Amino acid sequence: MMRMVNLIRKKREGLSHTPAELEYIISAYTKDEIPDYQMAAWLMATFLQGMNREETAALTIAMARSGEMVDLSSIAGIKIDKHSTGGVADTTTLIVAPLVAAAGVPVAKMSGRGLGFTGGTIDKLESIPGFRTQLDKNEFLDAVKKHSLAITGQGPAIAPADGKIYALRDVTSTVESIPLIASSIMSKKIAAGADKILLDVKVGSGAFMKNLPVAIELARTMVDIGILVGRETKAVLTSMEEPLGLAVGNSLEVKEAIDVLTGHGPEELRRVSLLLGAHMLVLAGEAPNIIVANKLLLELIENQKALDKFQEFIVSQGGNPKLITKKELLPEAAFKIDVKSEQEGYIQHIDTAQIGYSAMVLGAGREYKGQRIDLAAGIIMRCRIGDFIRAGQPLAVIHTNDLVKGQESRQRILKAITCSSIHCEKPKLILGTVDNDGFKEYVS
Numbered sequence: 048m049m050r051m052v053n054l055i056r057k058k059r060e061g062l063s064h065t066p067a068e069l070e071y072i073i074s075a076y077t078k079d080e081i082p083d084y085q086m087a088a089w090l091m092a093t094f095l096q097g098m099n100r101e102e103t104a105a106l107t108i109a110m111a112r113s114g115e116m117v118d119l120s121s122i123a124g125i126k127i128d129k130h131s132t133g134g135v136a137d138t139t140t141l142i143v144a145p146l147v148a149a150a151g152v153p154v155a156k157m158s159g160r161g162l163g164f165t166g167g168t169i170d171k172l173e174s175i176p177g178f179r180t181q182l183d184k185n186e187f188l189d190a191v192k193k194h195s196l197a198i199t200g201q202g203p204a205i206a207p208a209d210g211k212i213y214a215l216r217d218v219t220s221t222v223e224s225i226p227l228i229a230s231s232i233m234s235k236k237i238a239a240g241a242d243k244i245l246l247d248v249k250v251g252s253g254a255f256m257k258n259l260p261v262a263i264e265l266a267r268t269m270v271d272i273g274i275l276v277g278r279e280t281k282a283v284l285t286s287m288e289e290p291l292g293l294a295v296g297n298s299l300e301v302k303e304a305i306d307v308l309t310g311h312g313p314e315e316l317r318r319v320s321l322l323l324g325a326h327m328l329v330l331a332g333e334a335p336n337i338i339v340a341n342k343l344l345l346e347l348i349e350n351q352k353a354l355d356k357f358q359e360f361i362v363s364q365g366g367n368p369k370l371i372t373k374k375e376l377l378p379e380a381a382f383k384i385d386v387k388s389e390q391e392g393y394i395q396h397i398d399t400a401q402i403g404y405s406a407m408v409l410g411a412g413r414e415y416k417g418q419r420i421d422l423a424a425g426i427i428m429r430c431r432i433g434d435f436i437r438a439g440q441p442l443a444v445i446h447t448n449d450l451v452k453g454q455e456s457r458q459r460i461l462k463a464i465t466c467s468s469i470h471c472e473k474p475k476l477i478l479g480t481v482d483n484d485g486f487k488e489y490v491s
Contacts, residue, residue: 128241253399296425
């Protein structure tokens with residue numbers, strides 16, 4: 048009979064767990080047979096001693112099997128999922144999902160709500176009038192079969208061990224662990240049932256991974272897990288040194304996604320979305336390489352089939368289709384506040400996390416789980432790194448329903464943006480990819 052105290056000691060001493068031991072730890076903790084204080088001790092031992100790739104894969108499988116495993120085998124074709132590690136103005140899912148579905152590849156995605164300064168896809172979709180973000184299993188499968196696309200909130204039945212463990216990690220200073228982060232992300236992706244997985248790993252001031260070596264390590268760990276459990280997985284590493292899009296906030300980001308699907312929108316958001324979509328088409332066997340896939344996606348934007356698919360997706364989940372041409376149907380804030388530059392010069396640095404927190408102050412994000420958010424609140428950025436700004440020129444526009452919060456947000460934005468008389472280069476947007484062959488630097 049296994050005893051948790053022995054397993055804590057084993058990991059504390061730097062020894063490796065067997066798959067059976069990890070299955071016991073996850074199963075027993077999910078059933079409340081292991082107390083929080085023992086699990087906290089084990090998490091700290093794991094944080095300090097780490098895990099090898101076989102342990103991390105076994106932990107991920109145990110966490111995935113702690114709840115319902117979604118079966119997508121009744122849906123024809125190769126089902127693909129996409130996950131971002133989180134960032135600011137990261138609206139790619141709302142663009143990539145209809146794009147890839149319009150190309151004939153089924154996208155069956157379970158998404159979460161935002162916490163902190165990272166926006167959740169479900170929150171963004173809930174700004175669409177009438178849109179249903181909670182589908183039961185049959186509704187979810189039927190929607191993918193009929194429309195090649197469905198996005199639903201991730202219920203408590205999917206990888207419940209992850210939710211319980213993450214809550215404990217958050218209060219025991221054991222969040223920043225590559226094996227624990229990787230198993231958290233991949234357990235949910237594996238339980239959600241997709242055949243292949245594309246990961247968008249963010250790197251920079253607005254990301255959890257602040258530098259490239261650590262981001263590569265996380266990406267490699269997650270790719271290894273996917274391969275070990277028979278789910279082909281690829282990671283694209285993209286910059287979060289500045290907000291990806293210009294819109295930060297739920298309804299504002301939906302509007303920006305529509306702009307991109309109509310052939311407009313910020314160039315950076317468009318580039319990353321097209322690249323992610325292209326990798327998804329190649330993974331699904333719909334295109335032989337990235338160049339062909341990118342051309343196909345551009346055609347789907349130009350002939351409006353991607354936009355039509357987005358509208359079809361909205362209708363299928365109860366939303367108002369008119370907002371495609373009448374974006375004013377989305378929630379709009381009562382006040383707009385210009386954040387004007389107090390100096391002249393080139394934008395040297397943007398503390399992207401602080402931009403995210405500035406939006407959270409307005410109510411666009413959550414400080415704690417379950418907090419109600421303001422779907423209309425947010426920020427429209429008016430500058431990027433490398434831009435020349437004159438004194439009095441807008442750096443951003445705040446959208447708010449609370450003028451007091453608006454002024455607090457304004458002060459945060461001013462502190463987050465650094466100007467200098469020295470010209471600087473724009474940050475590299477796409478850093479590289481990680482697959483079975485390791486890391487490859489991206490050459491544009």
